[in-house]
Each structure stands twice: as structure tokens, then as C-alpha cells.
Amino acid sequence: MEKNTETKPIIATNIDSSAMDLTCMTEEQPVSTSSRHSEGGEPPAGRLKLFNKVMERSLNKYIDDASFQRFAKTFHPFYKRNPQVMEDIHKQFVSDLQRTIQEDITKLMEEGELKCKLDELDKLERAEKDNKEPAWRPSGVPEEDLCDFVMPYYLKYEAHLQKEIKKIQAENAALAKRVQSGRDAIASTELGITAAVDKWKESVKESEKLLACPADTFDV
Incomplete structure (x- = not known):
């Protein structure tokens, strides 16, 4: 069995x-x-x-x-x-x-x-x-229903873009400030170089004048 x-x-x-x-x-x-x-x-x-x-x-x-x-x-x-x-x-x-x-x-x-x-x-x-508000129901107009559904996403995306724009503007302002500071430094360097060149030219002229004087000028 x-x-x-x-x-x-x-x-x-x-x-x-x-x-x-x-x-x-x-x-x-x-x-x-x-x-x-x-x-x-x-x-x-x-x-x-x-x-x-x-x-x-x-x-x-x-x-x-x-x-x-x-x-x-x-x-x-x-x-x-x-x-x-x-x-x-x-x-x-x-x-x-x-x-x-x-x-x-x-x-x-x-x-x-x-x-x-x-x-x-x-x-x-x-x-x-806990939500006492009535639940959403379609209005019967697809355009309006789609707009109600999509608009919050567009608004959220717009707020995100505004935030990114402000961030980029702040970065651009900082870069512009750095560029201006660099330009000022370049201008100051150019003035220093010009002054040095002028001073060098004056010294060359003085040397040329001394060399151009007659020999008896140095006799005592």
C-alpha cells in the first residue's frame, strides 16, 4: 500500500x-x-x-x-x-x-x-x-485640462531658468570685474613703461649732448 x-x-x-x-x-x-x-x-x-x-x-x-x-x-x-x-x-x-x-x-x-x-x-x-477639497475632475475641454496639468511644470521650469539666469549674471559680473581689474593693471603697466622709456630717452639725449661738446670745454 x-x-x-x-x-x-x-x-x-x-x-x-x-x-x-x-x-x-x-x-x-x-x-x-x-x-x-x-x-x-x-x-x-x-x-x-x-x-x-x-x-x-x-x-x-x-x-x-x-x-x-x-x-x-x-x-x-x-x-x-x-x-x-x-x-x-x-x-x-x-x-x-x-x-x-x-x-x-x-x-x-x-x-x-x-x-x-x-x-x-x-x-x-x-x-x-485629510484633504477636504473636491477631487479633480476633467472639465470636458481637453485644452483646458491639458493646460491645468502642464502649467505647473512650465512654471516650475521657468522658476528654475530664472534662478540659473541670476546665477549666470552673477558669474558674468564677477568675470567683468576681474577683466576690468586686469585692464587697469595693464594700463598702469603701460604708463610705467612709457615713463621709463621717456626717462631713458632723456638720459640718451643728455649723453648725446655731452658727447657733442668740443674738447676744449673740458680744459681747465
């Missing part, structure tokens, strides 16, 4: 354990968090907890499909030869399968930054609940 044993694997501990506090949702009657909150019960669970709960239920369902009965039926000749070995192989198979799937889920959450994004969605939802 074949041994009919099914293993009930426990979900990997990498999934948030707090998700276990949520009410189990059946496929026939899913529980809406918004309706539960409106009935005066607990506040709706965060999206991260719901995501973990869905992943947990999906993983459990997937592991349940890999039951020992199906495993033994698939490998019936080996099971008939040594049931205990097949049971150990099945346990190892389920353990490796569960670990691999959980690692893929964890990697997906890390690469997609799901935790931060789901928490941000929760914050946006809570902030919207």
Missing part, C-alpha cells in the same frame, strides 16, 4: 511576519480593506503587508500543489522501491523550491524598491484622506 503523506511547509521567515495578523482572504469572497475600515473595525492594512500576505498565500498554494502524493505518483517506480528515500527527497525538493521562490521574491522587492514605493503610496493615501 502506498504511503500518502503530504508535507505542509512553513512560509519563509523573510516575508514580513506582521502580515500574519491580516484576515485571510478567500478567492470567492475577498475582503476589502476600505469596507472593513468603514465598518468601524481596524484601519486598512498597509500595501506592504497586503503584498506580503498575497505572496505568502501564493507561495503556500504553489507548494501545496507539489504534494508528496503527486510527487510519489510521478516517480512511482522509485517510490515503490524505497518510500522513505522518496519522502526525504520530496522534503528536500520542497525546501529548495520554497527557498528559491522566496529569494526571487526578495530580490524582486529589492530591485523594484517595492517597500519604499508601497509606503509612499500609503502616505499619499493618508494625506488625501
Whole structure:
């Protein structure tokens, strides 16, 4: 007689354990968090907890499909030869399968930054609940709706450009000041050179005059 044993694997501990506090949702009657909150019960669970709960239920369902009965039926000749070995192989198979799937889920959450994004969605939802203003609705005129949507971006971009213009103007003023200072230094150097040349010319003229005097001028 074949041994009919099914293993009930426990979900990997990498999934948030707090998700276990949520009410189990059946496929026939899913529980809406918004309706539960409106009935005066607990506040709706965060999206991260719901995501973990869905992943947990999906993983459990997937592991349940890999039951020992199906495993033994698939490998019936080996099971008939040594049931205990097949049971150990099945346990190892389920353990490796569960670990691999959980690692893929964890990697997906890390690469997609799901935790931060789901928490941000929760914050946006809570902030919207405190907003008493009516929600935006299309006016029926696409031009106006598009203008209302695009104008804030244009205004923000314009403010950015104004800031960059002021920055460039300040840099240009500093450069102009440095250029003017350099010009003043060049002008001062030119005046110094001109004065030195004039002085040199005067000394040359004096030397020429001395050389042009008659020899008897120096007789005593």
C-alpha cells in the first residue's frame, strides 16, 4: 500500500511576519480593506503587508500543489522501491523550491524598491484622506485640462531658468570685474613703461649732448 503523506511547509521567515495578523482572504469572497475600515473595525492594512500576505498565500498554494502524493505518483517506480528515500527527497525538493521562490521574491522587492514605493503610496493615501477639497475632475475641454496639468511644470521650469539666469549674471559680473581689474593693471603697466622709456630717452639725449661738446670745454 502506498504511503500518502503530504508535507505542509512553513512560509519563509523573510516575508514580513506582521502580515500574519491580516484576515485571510478567500478567492470567492475577498475582503476589502476600505469596507472593513468603514465598518468601524481596524484601519486598512498597509500595501506592504497586503503584498506580503498575497505572496505568502501564493507561495503556500504553489507548494501545496507539489504534494508528496503527486510527487510519489510521478516517480512511482522509485517510490515503490524505497518510500522513505522518496519522502526525504520530496522534503528536500520542497525546501529548495520554497527557498528559491522566496529569494526571487526578495530580490524582486529589492530591485523594484517595492517597500519604499508601497509606503509612499500609503502616505499619499493618508494625506488625501485629510484633504477636504473636491477631487479633480476633467472639465470636458481637453485644452483646458491639458493646460491645468502642464502649467505647473512650465512654471516650475521657468522658476528654475530664472534662478540659473541670476546665477549666470552673477558669474558674468564677477568675470567683468576681474577683466576690468586686469585692464587697469595693464594700463598702469603701460604708463610705467612709457615713463621709463621717456626717462631713458632723456638720459640718451643728455649723453648725446655731452658727447657733442668740443674738447676744449673740458680744459681747465
